Amino acid sequence: MSGDDAATLWPRVAEGLRRDLGARTFDHWLKPVRFADYCTLSGVVTLETASRFSANWINERFGERLALAWRQHLPGARSVNVRGGAAAADRAAALSQAPLPNMGAAAAPAAPVSPGLPLAAPIAASIPSTFDPRLSFDRFVVARSNILAANAARRMAMAEAPQFNPLYLCSGTGQGKTHLLQAIAQAYAAIRPTANIILMSAEKFMLEFVGAMRGGDMMAFKARLRAADLLLLDDLQFVIGKNSTQEELLHTIDDLLTAGKRLVVTADRPPAMLDGVEARLLSRLSGGLVADIEAPEADLRERIIRQRLAAMPMVEVPDEVVAYLVKHFTRNIRELEGALNKLLAYAALTGTPVDLTLAEDRLAENVRSARPRITIDEIQRAVCAHYRLDKSEMASKRRVRTIARPRQVAMYLAKELTPRSYPEIGRRFGGRDHSTVIHAVRTVEALRVADSELDAEIAAIRRSLNG
Structure with missing residues (x-):
């Protein structure tokens, strides 16, 4: 075309x-x-x-x-x-006068960028278009929370064979996993310009696999992946439950590792916590190095902001605004950078100086959404602490009332306070069926109306979680 x-x-x-x-x-x-x-x-x-x-x-x-x-x-x-x-x-x-079909009036041209904001540097012609030159090792800020992952990533990009292969990077969203993938790819391409490097999301792997199956082009799909000298897969959790995709991924990993090729995978949790993933695939992924990236500490968050601002010498951001960002955006780096970008974009496009009042006004909604989310594990711990139970009882098969009722309360709170589905919650409670979780939720909902003591207990547990 x-x-x-x-x-x-x-x-x-x-x-x-x-x-x-x-x-x-x-x-x-x-x-x-x-x-x-x-x-x-x-x-x-x-x-x-x-x-x-x-x-x-x-x-x-x-x-x-x-x-x-x-x-x-x-x-x-x-x-x-x-x-x-x-x-x-x-x-x-x-x-700008040519409207897009079925999309309303045409957009006016965007406002020109403020002189206070630097122009983006052009992408070097030598860097493949799938790589982002901004996501390099030089721009990855290293601290205690990510030093193992950062050093392991650098080793993977060196000319000599890596000590650990595959490399599995895991963390919550927005902690720098994709940055390290990009940095590995670009550093390896710099020392091995002729290397065949494939960087793709697990979702893209799945889409291409399904497309190849439907189009009768599986041989070409397999050949392209197995020809990689370095394969980097992002967000592996998105292939959970896709059995045929997992099978193909397993064969790809086996072929690459047997041939001495390099493999880097990222996910939002360790291999052992990837529910619905075949045991053989988990074994391959755990066979190299699993490097965890923890939530960024305050020092790292501040250094990241300072690094961004150092590239914008014409933008004045007071220290109190930096402290505000560091204090309120603690969960991940992506939210922190997103808040900074929003603030700078608003200031640039409206001509408003950046100060604490502007930050508090424009970032109020971001601050609310950035509050730490409660996990099922935290809920189980809080319920067990309240009822003085061992946490293992949350997954046990015991049905005595003193254990079954707290377990139902924990399931109820898991559905109320987390975005997890009924099947996901059931897996975290000893592999129970989703219908068991639905029954627990409905039971506790009814009991809260009829039993004021239980209602008060649940309210106390919720306060401890929110606190």
């Missing part, structure tokens, strides 16, 4: 993105974006927006989602790059 033909697909791609991301997010960031080019040789789709600041933000936050959306309409699309600047602004202004 030519570039002109690809241009006709953008309205459909954009409409799907607006539906998936929500009108508010789409209209704010992606509505001003216009199609620029499609290279049939590299498979790179180029989009344009008016400012480099916006382009930088969109590439960072929506790059993978854009690529997936394009591949649904254009299978040859391998990646998407959004560029911005003066020339793009002129073209966007010229096209």
Whole structure:
């Protein structure tokens, strides 16, 4: 498909993105974006927006989602790059009168970036389009919470064979796993320019696997992955429960490790906690080094902010604003950087100076959503502490009332206070069926109305969790 033909697909791609991301997010960031080019040789789709600041933000936050959306309409699309600047602004202004079908009025061109914000550096031509040059080892801030993962990642990118293979990086969302994947890929590409490096999300692995099955192209799919010198898979938890995908992934891992190739995998939990994953696959993933990345400490959070601001010498951010960000965004780095970006973007686009009042006003909703989430493990511990039980009873088969009732309370709170589904909760309580969890939730709901003492106990447990 030519570039002109690809241009006709953008309205459909954009409409799907607006539906998936929500009108508010789409209209704010992606509505001003216009199609620029499609290279049939590299498979790179180029989009344009008016400012480099916006382009930088969109590439960072929506790059993978854009690529997936394009591949649904254009299978040859391998990646998407959004560029911005003066020339793009002129073209966007010229096209701003052409509305996208079924998407309301056309967007006005985005406001030009403030002189106080630096322009994004162009991506070096030598770096593959799937790599983000901003996510390098040099820009990864190391502290106690991530030093094992960072050092293991550097070892994986060295010329000599790594001591531990595969490398399994695990942490909650937004702690730097994807940054380290990108850094490994780019560092290894620098010392081995001819190496075949494949960096993909587990979701993309699954989509390509299903597409190859339906298209009768499994041999090409298998050959491409097994030819990798370095395979990096992000967010492995998304293949949980997909048996056929797990089987193919297992064979891929076996072939790569047997051939002495390198493998790096990330997930949001350790291998042993990946419910629904085949034992053989868990064994392979645990056979190298499992490196945990903990929640960022206050010193690390501050150093990350200072590093970002050092690249923006014209932006003045008072120390009290930095302290505010460090204090309120403790859960992960992505939320911290997102809050900083939101604050700087608002200041740049409105001409408002950055101060504590602005931070408190514009980031109030971010602060509320950044509060630590309660986990099932914490709920089980709190219930056991209240009823003076051993935590192992939460998974035991004992049905005496003194154990069964607290277990039901814990299941009820797990459904109330976490986003976990009934089957997920059941697995965390000794592999119980989802119907058992549903019964427990309904039982406790009824008892809270009829039994004031139990209602008070549950309220006390909730207070201890929230405190």
